[in-house]
Amino acid sequence: MQFETPLVPGKLVKRYKRFLSDIELEDGSVVVAHCTNSGSMKTCIEEGAPVYLSRAKDPKRKTKFTWEMIQINDSWVGVNTGLPNQIVFEAIRDGIIPGLDKYKHVKREVKFEDSRFDVYAENEQEQCFIEVKNVTMKVGDAALFPDAITTRGQKHLKTLIEVKKSGLRAVMFYVIQRQDISYFGPAKEIDPAYALALKKAMDNGVEVFAYMAKVSPTGIELSNKLDLQM
The missing domain is CATH 2.40.50.580 (OB fold (Dihydrolipoamide Acetyltransferase, E2P))
Structure with a gap:
């Protein structure tokens, strides 16, 4: 972008x-x-x-x-939390994210039940709902989310589980807008309920992507995928 x-x-x-x-x-x-x-x-x-x-x-x-x-x-x-949605949308549309690179139709802001997800993608084989979160907090070598309690974030994870149960693909995508970290994880000390909700979502088949983004005054682009440590 x-x-x-x-x-x-x-x-x-x-x-x-x-x-x-x-x-x-x-x-x-x-x-x-x-x-x-x-x-x-x-x-x-x-x-x-x-x-x-x-x-x-x-x-x-x-x-x-x-x-x-x-x-x-x-x-x-x-620090602009509105940009990761656009960054992930463009990356999926352009087919540059391994594992999310086979979709022919990509849209933004699509509803499922009472939730609106940031990105929706589909091809002949499957439909996929993707929720995007911006990450800026750094503790040691880790990027952690969230930096404050987020009941809204928990709700999105619960709805992603329902997406998966309905037979569709469900993805939680974290964009870490900084380069001075080595891995990603939930901020258990700040919001233990969110950390538990994320684990439950993963146990129910929700996929997690965490990507570092290279930020500069001319633009922002995804760089490398990070390991997830729970």
């Missing part, structure tokens, strides 16, 4: 009210940028760190910028 227009550089002043952040631009002015990440953003908040913003397309939007990434330990961490 490439950014359509050049991003705007700045430095993080602070994040507040979950969805807002103050950013100092290169000319010294301070702007308010929308923060799409509703989680705690543990291990990817550092006041004074370099950041990049995108300009809002809608001229009527109150916040004229969206916070896209922050530099932590000399590498970029993607």
Whole structure:
């Protein structure tokens, strides 16, 4: 995925009210940028760190910028939780993910029962529902999810089990928007119920994909698949 227009550089002043952040631009002015990440953003908040913003397309939007990434330990961490859906959709559509590369028809935002999944793919042999999650938290060498309790995330796992029981393929896809980690796992200490729900989903045939993403000011692309350690 490439950014359509050049991003705007700045430095993080602070994040507040979950969805807002103050950013100092290169000319010294301070702007308010929308923060799409509703989680705690543990291990990817550092006041004074370099950041990049995108300009809002809608001229009527109150916040004229969206916070896209922050530099932590000399590498970029993607904090826009809306982008992984697009990244995975494009990767499956273009057939570049082994195991998810045989689908002829790929759509975004498709409902199953009372849930709406991020990606739906099909071919002559099967139908597949894919839920995508953004991961930014780093503990040691591990990327962990979630960084805050998520009942919504548990609901998605339960519905993926129902997808599998109905005879369709069910996939949980984690996009880790940073490069300084070695493996992926559930954040048991933060949300033990989610960790149990993930194990139950896997025991019921839900597949898990965890991919590292290379984040840069020009674009974000999936790189290598990570091992899952429960």
